[in-house]
Amino acid sequence: MSTHGDITSGLGVVEDDAVRLTSELIRIDTTNTGDPDTVVGERAAGEYVAEQLGEVGYDPTYVESGDRPGRGNVFVRLPGADPSRGALLVHGHLDVVPADASEWSVHPFSGAVQDGYVWGRGAVDMKDMLGMSLALARRFKRENIVPPRDIIFAFLADEEAGGLQGSQWLVANRPDLFEGATEAISEVGGFSVTFKDGVRSYLVETAEKGIAWLKLKVRARAGHGSMIHEDNAVTKLAAAVTRLGTHRFPIVLTDSVREFLAGVTEITGWDFPEDDLDGAIGKLGAISRIVGATLRDTANPTMLTAGYKANVIPSVAEATVDCRVLPGRQEAFERELAEILGPDVEREWVSLPPVETSFDGALVDAMTGSITAEDPGAHVLPYMLSGGTDAKAFQKLGIRCFGFAPLQLPADLDFASLFHGVDERVPVDALKFGTRVLNRFLLSS
Numbered sequence: 001m002s003t004h005g006d007i008t009s010g011l012g013v014v015e016d017d018a019v020r021l022t023s024e025l026i027r028i029d030t031t032n033t034g035d036p037d038t039v040v041g042e043r044a045a046g047e048y049v050a051e052q053l054g055e056v057g058y059d060p061t062y063v064e065s066g067d068r069p070g071r072g073n074v075f076v077r078l079p080g081a082d083p084s085r086g087a088l089l090v091h092g093h094l095d096v097v098p099a100d101a102s103e104w105s106v107h108p109f110s111g112a113v114q115d116g117y118v119w120g121r122g123a124v125d126m127k128d129m130l131g132m133s134l135a136l137a138r139r140f141k142r143e144n145i146v147p148p149r150d151i152i153f154a155f156l157a158d159e160e161a162g163g164l165q166g167s168q169w170l171v172a173n174r175p176d177l178f179e180g181a182t183e184a185i186s187e188v189g190g191f192s193v194t195f196k197d198g199v200r201s202y203l204v205e206t207a208e209k210g211i212a213w214l215k216l217k218v219r220a221r222a223g224h225g226s227m228i229h230e231d232n233a234v235t236k237l238a239a240a241v242t243r244l245g246t247h248r249f250p251i252v253l254t255d256s257v258r259e260f261l262a263g264v265t266e267i268t269g270w271d272f273p274e275d276d277l278d279g280a281i282g283k284l285g286a287i288s289r290i291v292g293a294t295l296r297d298t299a300n301p302t303m304l305t306a307g308y309k310a311n312v313i314p315s316v317a318e319a320t321v322d323c324r325v326l327p328g329r330q331e332a333f334e335r336e337l338a339e340i341l342g343p344d345v346e347r348e349w350v351s352l353p354p355v356e357t358s359f360d361g362a363l364v365d366a367m368t369g370s371i372t373a374e375d376p377g378a379h380v381l382p383y384m385l386s387g388g389t390d391a392k393a394f395q396k397l398g399i400r401c402f403g404f405a406p407l408q409l410p411a412d413l414d415f416a417s418l419f420h421g422v423d424e425r426v427p428v429d430a431l432k433f434g435t436r437v438l439n440r441f442l443l444s445s
């Protein structure tokens, strides 16, 4: 499998390379506001990645996706020992969400390495994983290491706006770039959580809720703000938004959530009774914000627009609701939503499907084995992500997708709050640990 006897020899240099690459990637501002007209940095970040890959002998493919210039994506394929096996796709996104420097203790695009952390927007979402996989891609090429099967390394644009101008576009327009890929790993999984002192659990993402971004519109009669006026679009929309935003959808336990809770019970002895699941989930600490959202569908109103003058009753009012739907629930969700909103509220959707795979097979064994080799006594559990990733696009190609970006984290770090949060940062030791785990994983899967 490897031309070297010991797959871990000389890794210290690669760990340092992962830290450097993560920091340098953070310094390239790749803010994605969701408005394609404001794109910055994805081309520069793509060129940087291509340069780092070219330096060790790869011939990277650079592709711009979507309907605007500048959406940079980079691909290399490292041939494996057994070409008859499906390729493993290791993908990550180059873009980040906006950051307001005035709220941060270091500049969000400084990539500062201090106090044992790499700081900046993207440190955990997900320039950390880019840095680790880039460092390993460089190592394998430099040292002529042949993995068991082909590995496709992909660095992508526009994940933070649903990938419509990135992964979704690439899957629709350039499926050749993913030729032969059967399995994939990427973000928001593989990180450690400490439920019980001294015992770390690593959560592998095996499922994601579906995204349903919903635009609501109410049309009514325009009029003068000083007069009696029963048919007011703002009032009607506000009432509908309040009904939806305060509604609780029913608890539906999917396989990945059941398996996760059973695993936590085994490790900690904690009970998760079905009649008080919301309360019991609180025991999970910071991660409960994610897990709690995977018990049921959610609908959070996020934007409101109406009117243009204090004394004019507008004819139209609009709202946006961020809905997240469990695997298998889309139809039931839409029925429930129609009942809550009633017939007078127009609805327009942007939907991305849920993702779900099982926690078994050789690839899962390789994840578990590479984690326990570096952290003996650790538990590895499947879990469902409440958010969405580029896995939604790659699932369309029949690729089995996992969240596996390994990090060993301090027990008291509120990791969930760092995603899109102020003072986003990743421990240097976690990056080094993750590089070692990924090295083992990529050479044993």
Ligand SMILES: [Zn+2]
Pocket (backbone or CB within 6 Å): 093, 125, 126, 159, 187
């Ligand atoms: Zn991300």
